[in-house]
Amino acid sequence: xxxxxxxxxxxxxxxxxxxxxxxxxxxxxxxxxxxxxxxxxxxxxxxxxxxxxxxxxxxxxxxxxxxxxxxxxxxxxxxxxxxxxxxxxxxxxxxxxxxxxxxxxxxxxxxxxxxxxxxxxxxxxxxxxxxxxxxxxxxxxxxxxxxxxxxxxxxxxxxxxxxxxxxxxxxxxxxxxxxxxxxxxxxxxxxxxxxxxxxxxxxxxxxx
Numbered sequence: 001x002x003x004x005x006x007x008x009x010x011x012x013x014x015x016x017x018x019x020x021x022x023x024x025x026x027x028x029x030x031x032x033x034x035x036x037x038x039x040x041x042x043x044x045x046x047x048x049x050x051x052x053x054x055x056x057x058x059x060x061x062x063x064x065x066x067x068x069x070x071x072x073x074x075x076x077x078x079x080x081x082x083x084x085x086x087x088x089x090x091x092x093x094x095x096x097x098x099x100x101x102x103x104x105x106x107x108x109x110x111x112x113x114x115x116x117x118x119x120x121x122x123x124x125x126x127x128x129x130x131x132x133x134x135x136x137x138x139x140x141x142x143x144x145x146x147x148x149x150x151x152x153x154x155x156x157x158x159x160x161x162x163x164x165x166x167x168x169x170x171x172x173x174x175x176x177x178x179x180x181x182x183x184x185x186x187x188x189x190x191x192x193x194x195x196x197x198x199x200x201x202x203x204x205x206x207x208x
Contacts, residue, residue: 007139015135023139024111031056031143032108033115033194035186036122039073043124047073048098051105051126052183054191056115059198061191067108068184069101102129106138113141115194117166117186120144145169145190148197169193 034053040046
């Protein structure tokens with residue numbers, strides 16, 4: 001009930017009717033795995049440099065239906081973040097306008113459930129732009145992969161530390177690593193992680 005009220009409130013803030021599709025009933029068995037590369041880790045002041053996304057339908061990753069956009073940053077890109085994602089100012093010289101990139105991303109995700117690793121951050125970054133463009137934040141449901149993994153991890157005791165680093169989870173699930181900190185690669189790996197975790201039974205022991 002509370003979620004429905006929140007969704008209705010967000011819809012009442014919508015300023016552009018052409019994006020009302022975001023509020024349709026979500027499409028079962030259709031998901032979008034996505035990732036953002038940014039200038040930093042503060043959604044209030046940092047900017048998106050690139051967005052990568054891929055659709056999942058009927059338990060299959062639609063690699064031929066991926067999304068990738070680079071956004072020109074108004075800010076100077078910090079050297080420490082360039083060392084992580086390798087996106088340099090010169091790589092953003094011929095990018096599409098930020099407004100267009102975000103609008104295209106909203107059309108790509110539609111009303112589908114979103115999947116990602118620490119996805120709240122990525123959604124917060126998208127919402128920063130969406131709020132300015134359409135008057136409201138996106139209402140899409142989301143699935144957090146680190147939580148999925150934690151719930152399915154067979155802990156030997158209640159005190160066991162569970163390593164939730166992305167690379168560790170990929171290794172534990174025996175999944176191929178494509179090269180991290182590339183938005184599309186991260187989206188594809190997150191999609192693989194989701195499908196592997198989805199088909200694992202949750203551990204029903206005393207420490208689940």
